[in-house]
Structure formats: C-alpha cells, structure tokens
Amino acid sequence: MEDGEDESSSLIFIVCGVAILYIALVKSERSHPNLRHITSSANQGYILSFLDALRALFQGPALVQKGYEKHRVNLFKLATLQRWLVIVAGTQYIEELRKASEDDLAPIDAASQPDMSRYLLRHHTTPNMQQESFLTRHITQNLPFLTLDIKDELVAATTDSSVLSSASEDWKEICGRDLVVPLTARVVDRIFFGRKFARNKRYSQLSLNSMIKGLDFKRALFLAFLPTSFGNFLSWFSRSRQDEQQIQKILTAYIREEKENVSINDVNHKPRDVLFQVIHNVIVGGMTGVESTLLSLNSTAKHTLALAFGHILYDLATNSTDTGFMRQEIKDLVAREGWSKNALDKMYIADSFIKESMRMNGIFTLPTIRKAVQPFTFSDGTTIPQNTFIAVPATARHYDDTLYPSAGTFDRLRFSSSHEKGVHHHCSTSRTGSVQYNLTTSTTEYLPWGIGQHACPGRFFAAIVLKTMLAHVVLHYEVKFEDRKRPPNIIVDMNCFPDLEAKIFIKRSKGEGNGGIGRT
Template sequence: MESGMLAYGLLAFATVAYLFRWLMPPKSSLPDIPAVTPTTPILSFWGSIKNLTHNKELILEGYHKYKGRAFKVPELFRWHVIVTGPKLVDELRKAPDEMLSFKDAVIEQISMDWTFGPAIMGNPYHIPLIRSNLTRNLVVLFSGVREELMAAFNDAIPPSDDWIAVPALETLMTIVSRTSNRIFVGLPTCRNPDYVDLNIKFTIDAVTTGIMLNMVPAFLRPIVGRLLTSVPKSIERGVKHLGPVIKERYRMVEEYGHDYEGKPNDMLSWLIDEAEGVETGARELVLRILSINFGAIHTSSNSFTHALYRLASNPEWTLTLREEVEQVVKEEGWTKNALQKMHKVDSFLKESQRCDGLGSVSITRLAVQDFTFSDGTFIPKGTFVSAAMMPIHHDEEFYENPEMFNPWRFAEKRSGEGEELKHQLVSTNTEYITFGHGKHACPGRFFAANELKGMLAHVVTTYDVKLEKDGEIPPPSWIAQSLVPNRTGKVLFRKRRD
C-alpha cells in the first residue's frame, strides 16, 4: 500500500476507533505510572492519535523525564508502559513468560490470527529450526547464499559505467527475498519472479493489516480481519509454486527415508522433517514458509535500506569498507569465516541499526499476570510493556557523541581486551537491543547478520554509490512505533571505477 493510501486508511480507522473508544475505555489507566500526554479520556485519545505519527517525540520526552523509571504512552485502546534504564530493561528481559509473555505480545500486536493465521504461534515449531538448523548450517550454505545475492544484484542492478537510479527499498526487498529463499526453498523456486513477488506482497500486506486491525476494537477484528486478510489467497498462490516440490520431497522420504541421497538442505526440508499432524499438509507448510519470509524480508530489507542510504550519503566510506573486504577475501576467500573478520563491515551495519533501527521500542511483552518491578512499578494483567530502544541507542551515557553516525564505532570498541565478541552486530545487551535481548532475542539474527554483511561487502566491491541529492538522505517515516525507510527514495549505482 502506498504511503498516501496508508495515511488515509489510518485516518479512517482512527475515526472509527474514536467512536468505539467511548464504548470500550482502556481497562486500566495505570494511575501510578506517569504519562507523556494528558490522561483524561478525550485528551488521551488525541494523544493516541499523535502517537501514530509522533511516537519518536513522545518516547524521547518520556525517556528524558523519567529515565531509570517507567512511563506510559497512549494507544487507541490501552496505555503502553515503557521502561528505561539498564536495571528495569534487564528485569523486563528476565521476567518469566508466564507473567510477561513474548508470544502473547506478538500475537496481539500484529493481530496474528488474521495476518498469519492462528497456527503459526499456536505451534511455533519453526522457531527452534531457525535457532538451530539455520544457524548451524550457515557455513555449509554460505556459498549458495553468496551465489544468489550476486545473481540477484546483477539482475536488479546490472553494473554500468553510467550512474543508474535505483529505487532502494523496492529493489532490496527483491534481493533479500531471493537470497533468503535460496536457503528456505532452494533453486529454482527462489528465482521465480511470481514467487518472489508473492513473498514481498505477503510481507507488505501483513504489516498493513496488522496496523489496521490494531486500530479497531478487539470485538470487531474477526469481521474486519476477514475483509483485510490476504492469507488464503497467498496460500493458494504459494501452493502453485511449492505444492509440487513438497509432494516430491514426501515421495522421496517415503521411498528412501528421511536421509535420502541428494536431499535438499534447506528450511523446507527441515520443516517437513519436524511437522506433525495437520502441519504436514502442503497448505500448512506453505503458510509456514510465507511467515518465515515475513521475518526475513521485512527486517532485513528495511535495515539494509537504512544502511545503504547512510553509505550513499558519504561515498568515501565505500573505499574504507572495500579495502577491508578485499584484504580479508584475499586471505580467506568468500566464506562465512571471512565475514567474521570484516569488523568494519559489521560495525557499519550495527551503527546503522543503532542510529536508525526498526523503531522506538524493543523487548515488548504482554502481562498475562500482574507483575511488579523491583522499584515498585505495578503492571496489571493485560498491559503491554516495552523497553525504550531508540532513546537508549542515542543516550550519551552509553555512546560517545550519540547523534553522530560513526561507521567504525563498534570496530574500535572491539579492539579492547575482552571486547571482541561484545560489540558484534549479533550481540545484545541492555544498551543495544535492536534484536531484543535475552532468551527471546531474534533467533534469525545470525542468518540476517551474515546476509546483510554479505550484501554490504558485495555492494562496496562491485559498485560506487551516491544519493540523488548529495548527502541528503531521503527522510524516513514513523508509523506508531515503527521506523520505515523512505519507500520512494533512490540510490545511484555505477560499476566501481578503481
């Protein structure tokens, strides 16, 4: 959905929400937790409308007023509690699931019953596969990933002696989809244009539907959800591509056993091996693959677009990165181990995540029981709680000159004794929570990091890049708590000159 249409849609749904708010006031006003907007019903409603487009300002205001404590921001049908300071952030990530639930927060926040279907989080057997099988196979599968990202870039941005303007986010979604699906479903499906388009459309539809459904009361979501959801059509479209593949793999398993010779080593095979009962059906496996694609495409394409805009705004950084990549590759070749040694590449991406990131909050939980933090902050059942990610990442207590984009910030930190691992892109702590923190930190971050580093290394060794307007990064957008890179911004590419 185009940004203008989305804006009109948000306004329409906000109007409906205004009418129903009087019928369904927030369950708790959380009177003991300070707010960044007025708390009276009418004014808090207008505060919730402001939160849709100015969440960044509200979160920053709360963080600086109540640092080390909790505060609350208004949403259409609830208050959302934000905790600050390392102590409370650590307590949030350590809180038991039976009290502050990650799973229930995900289901509620993106209206998962309608954006993905209830089975995905009802039986999330794919998550251990992402955490274990996918991570363990990164070394073995790296050559295929590298081959695919090279082919995808070459198809989308053919090296040219002349500058070519490329729509950044749109192009990168295609490249990320192809590269990710090389390891999800393999060749030739990962290169099929309709299959690539399906996964991108499913990702965009899921985000848009989730936003819309959060703007109507819970009792209306089954009705509105049936009107908005694209899941059934997406599954049908996916079955056309993957149905015959799934059928053939089951035939091979039945005839030769689970470890048959030539068995593809990809996510689809791992799912087939683990699926039980109804989940063994082709439609169910297709939906599982679509959902995994959502996680890969949405976060990685947004993250790399932010990073690409930063790189193109200062083309001189390309030379520094290029020098590191070529030196490491000369010693290690194009391998996963080589990526591990590209400290400046890793640092550039981590600094981009710190400065831009995916939004204002992280480590979001839903209280399924009453919970009390050590400072006495009481969180009643049914309350959303998050950590203030964006202000933490811009706090001078944790980062020197936090408003400055220093591409080598984390590479320099890694040079200290005992600091080698702490400042990697995939590492999390209470001061860096892009991937969350603790046991629910993003399970796919190791794959994502390798994919992003491989993409950045390829870009700097293959192209020169710059912005259409020198140094002027296309402005991003805020939609509630999410930071979205400019959807129409373009980056200029040409074949490298030196």
C-alpha cells in the first residue's frame, strides 16, 4: 500500500514539476513591453490572457475577427503564447505602418514570427537574408523564360502520377494531397534545380516525403504548444529534418560535380534555373554556404504554394459550374500566344479567381508583422513601446463588408476589370487589365502578400506558378466535391490551411486523352 502511495506521490510531483517548468519557460519567453494603454480583444490579466493564448492555437483567426469587429477603426492587442501582439485594424494605422521606415518598424521573417509558422515553413536554421534576396531576384528576373519550364514540368509530373495519368472521363475519387503535392513539388524543384535534378528519382522521393511530413499540422501544433526553446530543439530530430539532411548531401554533391563542368562563359548558354546561377556565383563570386539557404527557400516555396494551390483547387471544386469562361479564355490565349508569361498575364478571369481564393482563404491570418525597433507613435498619439510586435489582420479585413460587398460570398470575377464594367463573358486579349485588380497588387484592403516595400518578394513567382497550375487543371480536368461543399479549413494558431486529406472527385475533360495534356 505504501509503495502505491509513494508512486502516486512521485507521479504528482513529476506532473507538478513539469507544469511549473512549462509555465516558467512560457512566462520567460512571454515577457513583453508595457501595453496597458492598448485595449485587449479579450482578457487583460496574465492568467486569463494565457488561457486566451491557448485558445488562439485552435481559434486564432476567429479571435482576431472578434477583436477586429469590436475595434474596426482602431487598434487592439491579442494574447499569444509567446507575447502580446498589437493588431492595427484601422486603415489609417495600416497606412502609417506601411510608410514607416525600418529604423522604426522592422520586418521580421517567417523563422522568427511569433507563431508556429517557423515549423510549418521548415526553418530549422536561420536563413541568410542576403542570399535569399539574391535568389528571389534571380527567379523574378527570369520569369519570362521559366514559364515554359513550369508547363513542361506540369506535363511530366502529370504523366508520372499514377493518380492523374489514370484519370478518365468518369469521375474518380482521390485525396486532395495526391493532386496538390506532386505537382507543386515538381514545379518548384524544376525552377530551383533544373530538369535533371527535379526528375532524379531519389531526390524526388525525398522531396515528396519531406513535403508530406512537413504538412503534418498536428505535429506543427504540438511544437507550437511547447516553449520556443523546446520546439526548436525537438524539430532538429524530426524525420523531415533527416530527409532535409539527405537532400542537402545530394545537393552539395551535385553542385560539386556540376561546378567542374561549368565555365564562367557558360552563363549565357545554360538553363536559367536557380541552381545553375548558384553554381556560377560559387565559381565567380566565391559564394559559400548557399546550399542551406537554397533548400530553405525551396522548402518554403513548396509548402506555401502547396497550401495556396490546395485552397484554389478546393474553391474550383466548389464552384466547378463556373469554369467555362475561364477555360475558354485560357484556350484562346494559349492558341494565340502559347504558354508564355504574356499569355498568363492576360488570363484575367484566372487571375481574379486566384485572387478571390486568396482573399477568402488566405494561408496566414497575420501575414504582415513588424517589430518596433524604438518607440513608435501613430498620428493619433498612440505610442507603441520598443520591442512590440505589430500585425495587420488580413483575413478580418478581407471579410469586411464595408471593403468588399458581400464579402462572405465567393465571386470569381470580383477583381476582374471586366467585372467592374458589368461584363460577365469572355473578354478579348485587347483589354488592358487594371493594375488595381492584378493578383500581385498589395493594398491596405488586399493583404495576402503583406504590404509596403516588404510585401512578399516572391509573389510574382508565386502568381505565375499558381496561375499555370490552375490553367493546367482547368484545361485538362474537371473537379468537384461530392456534395458541392468545401471541406472545413484546418486552423492552426494564426494560420488557415486546406484539409489536404479531404476527398475530391476528378475526371479528364471531354476530348482530353492522355496525349492531350502536352498539346496545349
């Protein structure tokens, strides 16, 4: 009897000790500037606000929405496990944040964001921002030359996929992940590493495995629940981390091999993939340690594009009866101009469809986050103390009926310039698209890309990839949900993801045989 009591007492002490250690670590990490003058969206006290922070792990967007509706033109604070966030809800505040210099409000990258994005975006190491900027700039500058590569890889990935290549003119039920992940992985790898490396079977399998494990939201939620120090430590022992280490070994060996075969004069005669540019700069500029930066950027691109395309695909399946005009627009443009960036730029209906999908189902509830380098005072006199994190509530503004009429309704033509004129039919290529409605345009009302000079630098690349993938699917397939209802999104902290395990029905478009995939 005494042994049983001793064991129970020991267990109680262990549980209490772990709980105290957990609270102490969270409390130490959650130290924050004095924000008592900022209205809280919920509870002000430490204990109750800590409970709010736990709720935010599962209901983050809803809590932001609730605060936004109460403080629509002002600002408020929201509790997270790491710290308080100041949310700037009013347009004037957002505009002042946009104009603020880095000396006042500094941007922070995904690896240091005060939520679990660092685990979802696969940042196991701190990215080299200078190298990332160089690589992103190279991709953007070469987009006109990369469009055909994207389409070529989509055709190859479709052929290699047993799920897609076996599709017929009869409806077939598949897992959403089986369509989204292989296409996204192959396209991004083609742009980053070139055709040879992207189609390397060993690398391709590791890449897919890493993506699938990386999209394990339960694991990410578990890591987010832990204090940052614990989460960072455990992430180093994850299976996806082991896959990434194998990938880095393959990449390093490949760069070493290719470096021997590339001369300085080859830069004008070789493919324009990112890897070749890296090899060239290793030779000419002595760039070192770029492999980890390249893999970090590649992994981030694959995960975010897969999630974004998952949302787009599900919106397409929910609104599958409205694809006729989009399909005709794509066919006409490709027939006239081929698979070119110029043709993609004129796909206004596809552009509007993607933009509307990102408005209603943005991946990040708070894509714009700044840190006060020094005390910052808004024009109304409200001062934000040093080291405060400030965020813009993108999703809440996207659902604001005063900014978007019928904001809760999916309108595929909402951002099309033809929609402004009341024209709901296919438009000729002579029409000039308004920059205001372009997918890549960021405003105080449209915020998936962030805002200001620090808006997502990869958005031009992302737009081309997403539009090409959507056009490919619309031309060659039809998709739907069994009951025409979109599966509920998965909420993890301040993020909103499509349920890639959901079932979706797919069939090949009429007149599209297996060979038809590569013809248009």
